Amino acid sequence: MRGVRKAFGPVQALAGVDLEVRPGEVHALIGENGAGKSTLMKVLSGAHRADAGSMQLDGSDYRPSGPLDARAHGVAMIYQELTLAPHLSVLENIWLGREKRGRFGRMDRKAMRPAVEAALERLEHPDIRPETLVSALSTGARQLVEVARALVGEAKVLVMDEPTSSLSRKDTERLFQVVQRLREDGVSVIYISHFLEEVEEIADRFTVLRDGETVGSGVIGEVEIERIIEMMVGRSLDEVFPQVPHEAGGVALRAQGLRGPRLLEDASFELRAGEIFGIAGLVGAGRTELLRVLQGLVPATGGRFEYLAAAKTPSGLLSEDRKEEGLAINLSLGENLTLGHAQPLLQGPWLSHARRRSLTQTWIDELAVRCAGPDQPIGDLSGGNQQKIAFARLLHAGVPVLLLDEPTRGVDVGSKVEIYRLMGKLAAQGKALLVVSSYLPELLGVCDRIAVMHRGVLGPARPVAECTEHGLLEEATRGVGEVLAATETAR
Amino acid sequence: MNASTRSSLPLWPAIRPIAGPLLGLLLVLGLFWFLEPDAFLSARNLRTVSVQTVIVGLGAIGMTFVIASGGIDLSIGSVIALASVVAAAVAKAGYDPMLCAMAGVATGAVCGLVNGLVIARLGVIPFIATLGMMGVARGVAKWLASEQKIDAPAGWLENLMSKAEDYRILGLPQAVWLTLLLAILLGLVLRHTVLGSHTLAIGSNEDTARLCGVRVGRTKIWIYVLCGIFGGLAGVMTFGRLTVGDPTTAIGEELDVIAAVVIGGASLAGGEGRIAGSILGALLMAFLANGCNLTGVPNYVQEILIGVIIVAAVAVDRYRHRTMEA
Numbered sequence: 001m002r003g004v005r006k007a008f009g010p011v012q013a014l015a016g017v018d019l020e021v022r023p024g025e026v027h028a029l030i031g032e033n034g035a036g037k038s039t040l041m042k043v044l045s046g047a048h049r050a051d052a053g054s055m056q057l058d059g060s061d062y063r064p065s066g067p068l069d070a071r072a073h074g075v076a077m078i079y080q081e082l083t084l085a086p087h088l089s090v091l092e093n094i095w096l097g098r099e100k101r102g103r104f105g106r107m108d109r110k111a112m113r114p115a116v117e118a119a120l121e122r123l124e125h126p127d128i129r130p131e132t133l134v135s136a137l138s139t140g141a142r143q144l145v146e147v148a149r150a151l152v153g154e155a156k157v158l159v160m161d162e163p164t165s166s167l168s169r170k171d172t173e174r175l176f177q178v179v180q181r182l183r184e185d186g187v188s189v190i191y192i193s194h195f196l197e198e199v200e201e202i203a204d205r206f207t208v209l210r211d212g213e214t215v216g217s218g219v220i221g222e223v224e225i226e227r228i229i230e231m232m233v234g235r236s237l238d239e240v241f242p243q244v245p246h247e248a249g250g251v252a253l254r255a256q257g258l259r260g261p262r263l264l265e266d267a268s269f270e271l272r273a274g275e276i277f278g279i280a281g282l283v284g285a286g287r288t289e290l291l292r293v294l295q296g297l298v299p300a301t302g303g304r305f306e307y308l309a310a311a312k313t314p315s316g317l318l319s320e321d322r323k324e325e326g327l328a329i330n331l332s333l334g335e336n337l338t339l340g341h342a343q344p345l346l347q348g349p350w351l352s353h354a355r356r357r358s359l360t361q362t363w364i365d366e367l368a369v370r371c372a373g374p375d376q377p378i379g380d381l382s383g384g385n386q387q388k389i390a391f392a393r394l395l396h397a398g399v400p401v402l403l404l405d406e407p408t409r410g411v412d413v414g415s416k417v418e419i420y421r422l423m424g425k426l427a428a429q430g431k432a433l434l435v436v437s438s439y440l441p442e443l444l445g446v447c448d449r450i451a452v453m454h455r456g457v458l459g460p461a462r463p464v465a466e467c468t469e470h471g472l473l474e475e476a477t478r479g480v481g482e483v484l485a486a487t488e489t490a491r
Numbered sequence: 492m493n494a495s496t497r498s499s500l501p502l503w504p505a506i507r508p509i510a511g512p513l514l515g516l517l518l519v520l521g522l523f524w525f526l527e528p529d530a531f532l533s534a535r536n537l538r539t540v541s542v543q544t545v546i547v548g549l550g551a552i553g554m555t556f557v558i559a560s561g562g563i564d565l566s567i568g569s570v571i572a573l574a575s576v577v578a579a580a581v582a583k584a585g586y587d588p589m590l591c592a593m594a595g596v597a598t599g600a601v602c603g604l605v606n607g608l609v610i611a612r613l614g615v616i617p618f619i620a621t622l623g624m625m626g627v628a629r630g631v632a633k634w635l636a637s638e639q640k641i642d643a644p645a646g647w648l649e650n651l652m653s654k655a656e657d658y659r660i661l662g663l664p665q666a667v668w669l670t671l672l673l674a675i676l677l678g679l680v681l682r683h684t685v686l687g688s689h690t691l692a693i694g695s696n697e698d699t700a701r702l703c704g705v706r707v708g709r710t711k712i713w714i715y716v717l718c719g720i721f722g723g724l725a726g727v728m729t730f731g732r733l734t735v736g737d738p739t740t741a742i743g744e745e746l747d748v749i750a751a752v753v754i755g756g757a758s759l760a761g762g763e764g765r766i767a768g769s770i771l772g773a774l775l776m777a778f779l780a781n782g783c784n785l786t787g788v789p790n791y792v793q794e795i796l797i798g799v800i801i802v803a804a805v806a807v808d809r810y811r812h813r814t815m816e817a
Contacts, residue, residue, distance in 0.1 A: 066704065079702070083696070083703070085699050085762070086762070096688075096703040097703035
């Protein structure tokens with residue numbers, strides 16, 4: 001791939017990327033969230049078309065017209081977000097788009113079954129039945145189905161986009177064995193991750209992306225990890241996590257044996273004013289559910305929680321899903337900011353647009369939001385600037401407790417640093433921050449205390465000085481082996 | 492219910508997905524059987540109800556595909572009227588009934604094709620695209636018929652819908668058997684063909700289907716053509732029953748068809764839907780209407796009841812989903 005470019009509206013996702021992958025190697029593609037890794041791979045696998053640049057596969061020009069064409073060329077992709085149809089069975093999902101047909105377009109399930117079973121066997125999960133509906137599978141099992149989909153059919157290049165983000169340690173190791181075997185078969189694997197430990201373990205060479213550009217590449221083991229991290233973030237580590245001194249005060253939120261209807265089993269903790277409290281854990285461990293119960297979006301089915309701060313609205317939630325839930329993407333910055341707390345704008349029964357504008361402008365200046373003005377639709381902004389407005393909404397509402405779900409997801413490094421600094425400043429102002437993040441360095445960099453959630457149970461909180469990335473990961477994944485194959489509960 | 496009681500029911504796996512509408516239908520049957528024991532379950536009345544179900548039932552077969560794909564077709568009532576007018580016009584010109592039927596079905600297919608093209612190629616959402624077709628098809632029907640009914644000999648098409656003894660097979664009118672046959676056939680298509688699988692995949696997760704190389708646009712076009720064909724067929728049956736092509740027939744019928752599919756357990760969000768359920772839904776509504784007539788319950792009560800049943804069916808379905816997720 002040479003000089004590949006891709007823009008979405010005003011956002012330049014790829015600004016000239018070079019990538020070279022050799023046959024039979026595992027090539028790590030490294031970069032922060034929003035660096036353009038996923039976009040680059042979507043271009044490679046035919047889901048997006050590049051605006052400029054060229055690609056070659058086995059010496060000849062390669063321009064996939066779509067995902068099916070890419071697959072015909074031997075390029076298969078495992079996406080980061082699960083891309084399964086929940087209403088279809090495992091088998092139907094694995095063969096979706098290239099089913100074997102009998103007469104009259106009949107689904108020839110019998111002919112498709114052996115390959116599915118072989119793939120699941122290869123992943124050492126013959127316990128997943130081909131006819132089970134995907135909606136009845138656990139997250140980990142779904143990820144494996146996704147891998148199985150890529151294995152069925154001949155792949156010359158296999159792209160794995162953070163395939164382990166929801167896998168247990170045991171499943172991750174199994175996956176690595178599969179990757180090894182594929183490499184021995186001469187398959188090129190492009191492995192996307194921001195877990196550098198994983199990359200060291202599995203990859204032969206690496207390429208680092210930052211802000212849509214290639215900033216370096218090399219052989220794993222020849223370059224120090226610290227150097228790779230600096231390539232990723234474009235600055236030294238001290239600069240990434242600016243420390244704002246703050247001190248914990250009285251208890252702001254207390255939860256005791258909290259249970260939720262779905263994933264949350266048992267959470268007890270105390271959150272103090274002026275404290276940043278981190279919650280680590282795997283995707284699907286129940287962290288988001290905890291925040292949603294605390295915000296009152298989901299009723300608690302057991303246990304208690306109470307806000308001790310005296311405020312009409314004690315808490316505010318920053319959603320992990322900015323596009324779908326966090327923001328009303330078609331509305332303006334001002335409308336988004338004052339959504340849910342329009343009292344200050346009222347003049348009798350009327351909303352004052354002038355007041356909204358001036359109020360929004362204050363926050364734009366305060367948080368250094370890069371935008372055209374308060375009336376701009378928020379969808380035009382970059383992820384980082386959107387997130388600042390989402391933060392500003394909580395601050396505008398004046399809540400004493402902030403529940404932050406993946407606060408820097410899809411945010412560029414520059415904005416991340418600003419958000420970290422903001423979080424520190426808020427703690428210094430006496431706000432209480434509960435932060436859920438899947439990015440461990442972030443939790444270690446900004447939190448005062450961290451607890452790990454594992455299968456709905458929140459572990460004990462520890463001062464950050466006692467935590468290591470390895471230790472947290474260990475705690476988050478311990479004994480998750482049998483998570484799989486939770487076959488349909490209703491059957 | 493626990494696993495043991497379930498396994499003791501041999502047909503349970505086949506029945507489970509349509510247990511809701513089946514239970515609803517049995518309730519309605521039981522209620523009116525209790526109120527009107529002689530008339531309600533008489534062979535004569537069953538024949539009446541079965542014929543009354545044909546038109547909504549045929550529409551519901553096509554609509555199940557549309558709704559399972561996450562779409563909606565509001566034009567089906569108008570398409571039924573247009574197809575009946577076209578069939579009548581062809582009959583009036585002296586052509587063979589077979590040709591009338593084919594003309595009616597083709598009319599429906601063309602309407603469906605236009606719907607599909609507008610949705611898949613112009614990117615207009617199904618609600619709007621088919622709302623447009625609802626007006627266009629109705630207008631064209633009135634135009635073709637010069638805003639009058641077209642009186643024409645329906646030939647053996649009339650016999651299809653006839654309850655007279657000479658035209659019955661095993662006690663039921665021919666059209667009822669035709670509907671049942673098509674329901675079984677299309678039920679197999681939905682569950683056991685690539686087209687059916689792709690329909691559910693698009694309804695379940697359209698982006699995924701596209702990523703996996705499903706030709707989403709083309710599949711959608713087929714789905715709307717299919718729905719149009721069934722609308723056309725329902726129109727031909729309407730012509731057979733009335734022996735006139737009436738441009739003002741089937742006004743609001745699209746809502747009955749959608750209601751049947753929804754009562755049958757399909758989700759308007761897509762990914763779910765069963766032909767058997769939809770047919771049960773259509774039967775439920777037909778029996779309810781019939782039972783109300785027999786017992787002298789006024790029309791407005793019937794409308795209220797149908798409204799309540801639709802909402803209740805969906806509410807029960809939502810509740811079941813929530814408990815399944817927990």
